[in-house]
Amino acid sequence: MKFEPIPIRKGRAKPPAYKIMTAREAIAAFVHDGCYLGMSVSAAPAALIWELVRQRDRIKNLSLSITSQIGMSSALIGSGLVSKIEMAYNWGGIEGEDKVFRRAVEKGIPRPLEVEDYSNYGCAMRWEAASMGLDFMPVKSQLGSDIIKNNPRIKVIDDPYTGKPVSLVPAAAPDVGIMHCARADEIGNVQCYGLYGNTDLLARASKKVIVSVEEIVTQAEIRRMPNLTVIPYYYVDAIVQEPFGAHWRESHFFYHHDLAFGLDAYRQFATKEGFDAWANKYIHGTKDWNEYCKLVGYERLNRLRLSEGKYQKFGEVR
Amino acid sequence: MAEYAKDYSLPELMAASVAREINDGELCFIGVGMPLMAATIAKFTHAPNFNMMVEYGAVGPSPRRLPMCVDCAVNNERAYYTGTQREVMGAQQAGFVDAACISGAQIDKYGNLNSTCIGEYNKLKVRLAGSGGANDLSSSAHRTIIMMRQDGRNFVNKLDYITSPGHLDGPGAREKAGLLGGGPHVAVTTMGVYRFDNETREMYLEKMHPGVKLEDIKRSIQWDIAVSPNLIETEPPTEEQVMVMRTLDPLKVYLGNGREVLAGDFEAFMKMFEDSYWPMTELMKKKGLL
Numbered sequence: 001m002k003f004e005p006i007p008i009r010k011g012r013a014k015p016p017a018y019k020i021m022t023a024r025e026a027i028a029a030f031v032h033d034g035c036y037l038g039m040s041v042s043a044a045p046a047a048l049i050w051e052l053v054r055q056r057d058r059i060k061n062l063s064l065s066i067t068s069q070i071g072m073s074s075a076l077i078g079s080g081l082v083s084k085i086e087m088a089y090n091w092g093g094i095e096g097e098d099k100v101f102r103r104a105v106e107k108g109i110p111r112p113l114e115v116e117d118y119s120n121y122g123c124a125m126r127w128e129a130a131s132m133g134l135d136f137m138p139v140k141s142q143l144g145s146d147i148i149k150n151n152p153r154i155k156v157i158d159d160p161y162t163g164k165p166v167s168l169v170p171a172a173a174p175d176v177g178i179m180h181c182a183r184a185d186e187i188g189n190v191q192c193y194g195l196y197g198n199t200d201l202l203a204r205a206s207k208k209v210i211v212s213v214e215e216i217v218t219q220a221e222i223r224r225m226p227n228l229t230v231i232p233y234y235y236v237d238a239i240v241q242e243p244f245g246a247h248w249r250e251s252h253f254f255y256h257h258d259l260a261f262g263l264d265a266y267r268q269f270a271t272k273e274g275f276d277a278w279a280n281k282y283i284h285g286t287k288d289w290n291e292y293c294k295l296v297g298y299e300r301l302n303r304l305r306l307s308e309g310k311y312q313k314f315g316e317v318r
Numbered sequence: 319m320a321e322y323a324k325d326y327s328l329p330e331l332m333a334a335s336v337a338r339e340i341n342d343g344e345l346c347f348i349g350v351g352m353p354l355m356a357a358t359i360a361k362f363t364h365a366p367n368f369n370m371m372v373e374y375g376a377v378g379p380s381p382r383r384l385p386m387c388v389d390c391a392v393n394n395e396r397a398y399y400t401g402t403q404r405e406v407m408g409a410q411q412a413g414f415v416d417a418a419c420i421s422g423a424q425i426d427k428y429g430n431l432n433s434t435c436i437g438e439y440n441k442l443k444v445r446l447a448g449s450g451g452a453n454d455l456s457s458s459a460h461r462t463i464i465m466m467r468q469d470g471r472n473f474v475n476k477l478d479y480i481t482s483p484g485h486l487d488g489p490g491a492r493e494k495a496g497l498l499g500g501g502p503h504v505a506v507t508t509m510g511v512y513r514f515d516n517e518t519r520e521m522y523l524e525k526m527h528p529g530v531k532l533e534d535i536k537r538s539i540q541w542d543i544a545v546s547p548n549l550i551e552t553e554p555p556t557e558e559q560v561m562v563m564r565t566l567d568p569l570k571v572y573l574g575n576g577r578e579v580l581a582g583d584f585e586a587f588m589k590m591f592e593d594s595y596w597p598m599t600e601l602m603k604k605k606g607l608l
Contacts, residue, residue: 041374041389042374042375042389043389067403068388068450068451070387070389087448088448088449088450088451088453089447089448089449089450089451090447090448091446091447091448091450093350093386093387093388093390094350094351094384094386094387094571094577095577096577098447101445102444102445105442105445106442106443106444106445115445115448117434117448117449118449119449119450119451119452119453119454119457120373120403120407120449120450120451120453120454121403121404121407121411121451121454122453122454124403124404124407125404128404139411140411140457140458140496140497140498141411141453141454141457141458142453142457143457143483143495143496143497144457144480144483144486144491144492144495144496144497145449145453145457145480145481145482145483146434146439146479146480146481147434147449147453147481150439150440150479156496164496165494165495165496166496193394194376194391194394194400195372195374195375195376195389195393195394195397195400195401195402196374196375196400196401196402197374197375197389197402197403198402198403198404200402201402201404249387250389250390250391251391252391252394252400253391253394255391256386256390256391256392256591257386257387257390257391258584258587259386259580259587260580260581260582260583260584260586260587261582261584263577263580263581263582264581264582266581267581267582300584303588307588307591308391311382311383311395311591311595312391312394312395317396318396
């Protein structure tokens with residue numbers, strides 16, 4: 001015996017320290033070239049995605065981990081930043097066919113895009129596995145379909161307990177996860193209103209986590225309703241305050257989807273030239289999210305907010 | 319007995335047909351778009367205690383505006399639960415969900431659906447959206463209600479890709495694959511209503527939409543479709559069903575070409591919400607749903 005104590009191993013918890021940054025600072029600090037990037041869909045981190053596209057001289061190649069994306073991934077794919085996407089769904093919702101995605105997969109424009117298909121629950125369980133420190137999760141979806149035939153990373157085994165077939169999906173632990181939520185304090189406790197899909201799982205699965213929020217609030221306000229905390233501080237690396245940070249899509253109980261804008265964007269995305277012109281105007285033509293909002297028009301954005309507030313308010317039944 | 323509508327469109331007929339597949343008291347997975355129309359009119363008419371589940375984490379919403387996607391803010395309206403996708407997907411895998419509405423670009427006689435690609439997966443002609451939750455719903459819901467276009471090319475002998483498993487290759491195949499749910503129960507298309515036979519698991523024609531001819535249906539299907547000996551005409555929507563649908567979707571975004579009208583027109587969009595929310599509020603009050 002040498003009478004040396006067992007060394008202390010440090011946990012992965014991010015410190016309860018000040019984490020507020022600008023989008024530019026956060027993307028510059030955490031997103032590197034070759035990054036495996038996770039993105040939430042509800043709410044969609046539009047402000048962070050736009051900033052990522054603005055830094056394309058530095059970030060040239062990404063692989064994406066999503067469950068479903070409804071429109072927002074187009075900005076990255078159309079800009080030629082994505083070589084691979086692991087997904088269940090990538091399309092417009094009500095906006096319809098995603099021509100940016102189709103051009104990339106079918107014709108390699110602006111660059112070839114490899115697709116790894118799963119089901120939605122399959123994708124979510126990949127993040128869930130990583131969120132619990134596991135290497136895979138069993139899922140009773142995908143069985144009998146061509147998803148498992150064409151994706152060698154999904155294994156079908158006989159369940160060792162029942163002997164019945166079950167599909168296993170590999171854990172997905174993105175290098176960086178980006179997401180948009182309702183509010184957070186300065187040390188990174190994040191709260192959501194309404195539905196939030198798999199945002200909680202993405203934050204737990206990702207090595208670095210950037211969360212954009214509508215509002216920054218005090219720790220006392222977070223403590224007032226702790227069951228709204230979807231992501232505790234120890235998962236979070238950066239908090240970015242971006243009001244309207246999910247436009248043209250919704251931010252629950254703040255504003256609804258700007259359908260007129262989304263449909264118009266999709267109309268322009270029909271051609272590569274149309275997409276480039278749109279991105280030049282709305283992304284490269286603006287230096288940050290505030291400028292984007294000015295270009296869209298704060299009057300319009302405020303009307304989206306007032307309109308949502310008229311129809312529903314968090315904490316009230318109408 | 320409710321009065322049948324004299325003036326109705328094909329999408330309205332389809333939505334009413336899907337609505338009739340939903341029973342009172344059930345918990346069903348509903349996608350936005352046309353299934354949402356069906357769900358809303360079911361709740362207004364014969365199924366006031368039916369609740370919908372929406373894929374990105376909402377249970378029991380009662381929207382008075384058009385939801386625009388599965389994660390739409392509108393899906394929070396009057397919901398019993400809002401939260402995560404794994405809550406609703408997990409509940410479904412565990413057997414809590416009675417039925418789910420799904421769709422696809424291609425279908426075969428066992429109700430297998432393709433929403434991933436046209437052409438071979440590795441040499442594809444057209445890339446489509448992908449599974450989304452359709453595979454999960456078709457895997458684990460106790461029954462699925464399929465709603466899709468029938469365009470003369472998409473009822474095929476062999477799918478280019480099985481995204482959502484139907485009855486696979488016949489009786490016993492789902493169990494053998496390890497699937498928990500019951501598979502396709504009914505398919506409502508632009509031409510008729512098809513059901514799946516308990517013995518053979520094959521699709522058969524049960525109802526034809528008014529004005530559609532049997533020979534046209536047969537010509538639009540690659541295999542020799544079985545026809546029910548009790549083939550009947552599809553029941554039209556009622557006056558009330560049509561009125562509710564047109565109130566919820568005043569610009570015909572789902573029921574017609576409203577998307578084209580709305581693209582770039584912010585004022586029309588803001589007006590659309592106003593034009594549905596307040597009249598829907600009145601209708602729901604009258605029905606005791608609010």
